[in-house]
Amino acid sequence: MEYNFRDIEKKWQQRWVEEKTYQVAEDKSKPKFYVLNMFPYPSGAGLHVGHPLGYIASDIYARFKRLQGYNVLNPMGYDAYGLPAEQYAIQTGQHPEKTTFQNIDRYREQLDKIGFCFDWNREVRTCSPEYYKWTQWAFQKMFGSFFCNKCQSAQPIEKLIEHFEEKGTEDLDVAQTENLTFTADEWKSWDEKKKSDVLMNYRIAFMGETMVNWCAGLGTVLANDEVVDGVSVRGGFPVEQKKMRQWCLRVSAYAQRLLDGLETIQWSESIKETQKNWIGRSEGAEVEFKIADSDESFTIFTTRADTMFGVTFMVLAPESELVEKVTTAEQKAAVDEYIKYVKGRTERERMIDHKVTGVFSGSYAINPFTGEKNPIWISEYVLAGYGTGAIMAVPAHDSRDYAFAKHFNLPIIPLIEGADVSEESYDAKEGIVTNSPRKDVKPYIDFSLNGCTVKEAIAKTKKYVKEAGLGRVKVNYRLRDAIFSRQRYWGEPFPVYYKNGIPTMIPEECLPIELPEVDKFLPTETGEPPLGNATVWAWDEVNKKIVENSKIDNKTVFPIELYTMPGFAGSSAYYLRYMDPHNNEALVSKDADEYWQNVDLYVGGSEHATGHLIYSRFWNKFLFDLGVSCKEEPFQKLINQGMIQGRSNFVYRIKDTNTFVSFDKKDGYDVTPIHVDVNIVSADVLDVEAFKAWRPEYNTAEFILNDEGKYICGWAVEKMSKSMFNVVNPDMIVEKFGADTLRLYEMFLGPVEQSKPWDTNGIDGCHRFLKKLWKFMTAEKETLSPTLPRNGEGDHAGSASLGNKPDGLPITGEMSEGQRGSSPQELKALHTLIKKETADIEAFSYNTTIAAFMVCLNELTKLKSTSREVKETLTILLAPFCPHLAEELWHLLGHTTTVCDAPWPAFNEDYLKEDSVKMMVAFNGKARFPLEFPADVSKEDAEKAALANPQSAKWMEGFTVAKVIVVPGKMINIVLKK
């Protein structure tokens, strides 16, 4: 009987659907396990072999956990809102929903062929109103909240209003955009509009006038993580900084919790590090500097408080509001010219070349430690968005200040003993402080740092600054608030309308506000977002209701927010929705949330490190504060699957001809390498006829073949893309080898976390293995045909017995008479695999598991094993990797239930006991040789036996035994000394 994977896979995929094998429900009698993949954006290109890598890895883990008796949630859905569908719509006029749904169908079809255990009953799509109702809802909750710094959590905004009414901003310690000061009386005197504006300073979702990344090419603003090297990630259009009114999320309020949370989750060190960098916590001090001959002062931020005595000038960011104040009449022209120059430079230019530029403002600041007047400069190397937008420059110990000082001939005062600053600055935070204060000048204040280490000096200065009222200790974060609105069509509409110019939330019971139909997807001519084109709005109905309820002129039409939400809105809490996807009353019910808790294993690419993985942690923390999510961190363990790169093939055309020369013959010709479709190349050998048929211009192509008469192609590793003809489609692999082979091979390729090029060349090995396995399992018909159940019990593998038998299959000594038991050798091979596979799957080391499986099968084939228990156990061990084949074998073994609910085999150490142990005798670190010993040998016996053996005794002559090391099951070491 042949291994007919096509029939087997088709049959079982159907059965799984019919029998709802992968539908799960909360079951308090079983422990839960939540496995999740980052849901895909359904692009028009369909899946390539790289996509399923993570899905297969997590599918194996999910199946493994289910076999171990867990109630496993493994859902899938689509991140359906996004720019590509919209860009396509603009070009073709096709509604993005139409193309998105087509793409989703295609994805589903491709996914179904690979045999995943997803519970499709729980599918979510971010673009469906039932789903985005809760995205809108969460936004409203954020609007209605502020962040209390003291209790480090979100609180209802009403509490803040109470505070204002009682004491204004006194004793206020909350996350805010600007540091406002007002009294309770002032607050009470303000009208509704003013109050609304002030509250925006504190809301977690707020409307703010901020510098944004404006992308004219896409007609929208972008978040920081959507911009790389000054151009948009999507499309590569230039991005400029612009001040605009936008909705924002106060992600920065959660900076410390986002940082602390990293310690509690099992993510890779590199992703944690990336997030730490992105959050960018830096401890320092804010110090106030008075402007000479003025009542004004300003504050700078520094992490090097120890260098106060080395300040020789001050620098302001060109965008700083202080610039106007400090510019003197004589310098005005020069400053204006400089500001104009800076404004003319794009973000990209500023990033690429770090030119030393700047202008003197004409004013001086008084250094509170030395009393000296330090000139105030203006330069683009100081960023307006970080710290206070002003710095004290210490050229001796900061390379940027150093470059500036050298360029403009400003003094440099070294502060660390032995530091040579004649050529470059000494930036290291090490050494003994000197010149603080200098010995040649009269001390201005009674404070010295001389003789301290840098660390001590920083602490000492901070303490002094605080006590003397010169400033305060301050922690700064690089993390900025997320800009949450987009001027696009294909996204969630905001549940917001404008009442007399005041942004107002649409009542919760009216949610969701559905995305309206529009004729044109481009922004309107007036620059309004595409939603301005809407002719029929769900909003109209809602507006009517609001107007009726509020006793105002019922002809009033309030304008609705025309912006839409960004891509990360819908993907920030989808994992919660999977727990309870059909709930119309809540994002997730309390019961479901408490049962499933959070994601135990999250699998996805590392490219989301500073986007989705930050936003969803933020979002979840907010929902945690609200009491909606019972866990503070959404993803307990994260595995980043590597990228599958393409392996391109090349043919070599001899210049100005239509003749192609084989790779191994091409030296000596002047050739042009041309990408060739990898699908007409096999093991780097070109299918010449297929090549001729590939494109009309190659119809008449001629070939210079190698000595074996083959055309060998060259190859290179590149990104998998249509234009390089190196896209390998999983459907083709499934068609040729079967889903089980594809699954096995993708895992056998190497560690899941590692990026690697796709290379179809090795797939035969995996397919061969499955064929061998099939042959082995079906070799002796009588052992495979349905036999009497063992022990006279019913089908032992039924799910009912699962809870009662946590130890798994009864393996030995329970054979009914006439049936052959398993030999010790068979059991040893089997249990070696059980041990290895159980440990390896837990560690995501799938390639080694497969290797062990191959070894085990070889062993059992050699032993001509026909034991039923061997076959049953092997089938269960196969089930996570090759579910179709495992089901078929399980069925052939006479079971009527699915192999998914079989109990994972228990490992028994006894079968692995070695008869003997190898001994290494080492002396003087050089000579050694192996010698066999009984496994349970004692140290004394080992020594005796070594002396009894003529060969080892010879080695040991003239030496004394220093120590005997017994490594059970491994080796014995007798260390000799003279």
Next chain:
RNA sequence: GCGCUUGUGGCGGAAUUGGUAGACGCGCCAGACUUAGGAUCUGGUAUCUCCGAUGUGCAGGUUCGAGUCCUGUCAGGCGCACCA
């Protein structure tokens, strides 16, 4: 510049707490069967001057023993980057 990470045959990659480096697969070589095939099976395959010696990017160190631990160094990949 800072941080993280990886360096092992012709190739992808194995190697528990330090314990016979190169599992497993691909490729290659030889053989068997053969309806002569890109099928199946068996054996071999790190390198060299093939007795024996050398081998995990390079140079040292600790140890009876190092791919593994320590120090330095080189190279690739990723992230952040005028963040004070």
